[in-house]
Amino acid sequence: MTANEAELVETPADAITGHSSGADWLARYNSSLMGVFGTPQRVLVRGAGCLVWDADGKEYLDLLGGIAVNALGHAHPFVTSVISSQLATLGHVSNFFTSPTQIALAEKLLAITNAPAGSKVFFANSGTEANEAAFKLARRNSDAKRTKIIALEGAFHGRTMGALALTAKEAYRAPFEPLPGGVVHIPFGDIEALRSAVDESTAAVFLEPIQGEAGVRPLSAEYLQAAREATTAAGALLILDEVQTGIGRTGKWLASEDAGIVPDAITLAKGLGGGFPIGALLTFGSTTSALLTAGQHGTTFGGNPVATAAALATLHAIESQGVLQNVQSVGEYLRAGISAVEAVAEVRGEGLLIGIDLTADIAPAMVTAALDAGFIINSPGPRTIRLAPPLILTTEQADRFLAALPSLIATATATTAKDAQ
Known part of the structure; x- marks a missing residue:
């Protein structure tokens, strides 16, 4: 050199x-x-x-x-300056407290996703953690009769145990079985298979609008609409994993926007922090948001002041530039x-x-x-x-x-x- x-x-x-x-x-x-x-x-x-x-x-x-x-490349000057300024002011607080950046980011995410009244945000550190929280949300929609959670063949939702149960690839799953039960995988993009699978025993359906790890495979707007119709009729949750597709990746805040549907929850991560680790679960509407209550989930680092400041800076740059x-x-x-x-x-x-x-x-x-x-x-x-x-x-x-x-x-x-x- x-x-x-x-x-x-x-x-x-x-x-x-x-x-x-x-x-x-x-x-x-x-x-x-x-x-x-x-x-x-x-x-x-x-x-x-x-x-x-x-x-x-x-x-x-x-x-x-x-x-x-x-999302904004490497060493984006505005994002790095905001992170440095926040870290020099307040770097971490426990979840016994909150911070202005945490509250402002939650409000911003609900605004850009057009979330209905009563919607809420939970912050995590990664996509798999956001999906773990979503898995728990699905479990809270369960009872003795409602135990099935549906995902798609080719799905990738993460590598922690709940997210791994949702992930379809056998090579990822096999070394760690038995995984959390109740998850079934149905054929990708097959609307009739979806309608047949969703019934009164279904707690939730997890979908990626575009499967990234499977080779960038998009679901059609018609499929997402059919998923919304089927889950609503069955009393199941529709949870969209927008970890890879969200925050501008497809030229929109959410890849699912064009389908014209309101899911019960979405998960975000990856591009949200512009390179700084952060994930989020957004629950849409007061009914879904009430499923996880005090003490039922938590995190030490999720939503810390630096991560949420980084995400606010990333969203601001995307909007203003x-x-x-x-x-x-x-x-x-x-x-x-x-x-x-x-x-x-x-x-x-x-x-x-x-x-x-x-x-x-x-x-x-x-x-x-x-x-x-x-x-x-x-x-x-x-x-x-x-x-x-x-x-x-x-x-x-x-x-x-x-x-x-x-x-x-x-x-x-x-x-x-x-x-x-």
Whole structure:
């Protein structure tokens, strides 16, 4: 690494951790951290906007955004200044107390989601924690006859035990069974299967408007409307997991907006804090909001002053800087450009949550090729690529990826063929 590159990646943490190469850091990682994620692809040390740099000074265009987390990119000046100011004022209080930022954020979330009167907010630290709270909410809608909770095949709601019971992937579930009972998974997008499954024994239906981990698979507005009709008729709750799709990811505050329905609850996280950990459960209407009462759920860090200040700053920046319109226009531009590339079979998604199906099982090799070329992408399946870049991605940055895409596919194709020999 040159002297200029060393200066580029200098961070305040270097004063504590010291400088090391990427290879040195990875060796230390493997000797000190649990291997639940495997070996990391790179050691990242600095970010600015949609760009990040690794420990060896290499620059990458971040088209994954921490898996839809870094809504405003990295080191957004307004968000970082608000976090710093709040931390210097009041960093943490127990849940015996509240803070102005916690109250203001709850009010703001209820306003932007057009929540009906009597709606309430519970703050957590992540998406899986928000879904754990939603799972408890569903249990509170249970009795001796109402014990079934419905989720979809392909669903991903988190890895803690209740959220894991809702998650469909067998490889995630099997090592930890028996999981909390009563959850059944029905076929994705099949309205008749949904109507057949929802009955008076159903406590709740959990849906992601767009399944991210399954390869960016959208549910139609008609499906969401049918889910609302079926759950209302059966006295069941409709809970929408907007952890990945909410807070502007699709060019709207909620991906479910166009369906014109009011769910009983939604969960949020990921982009809500602009990179700072926070999750939320919103219960819509006074009846649903009364299901969880004092002492039935809690958290030590959820809704702390710094996290809620970060979320308020993120929401303010999205509103004041025209971010939702940027998501719509750049997302449409990027999807159209990808669709025109040979070896792309299908492009799915909305806004800046994009799934790319390739014509061959080359997606893992393409992730590696992209890293080598300076792009961060993700492969949720053998022939599927997922993009979830910061919501501030520009058309010029999209063009940079589009120009490289044919060569990335060619490299991945050649690598896969060679490995198969």
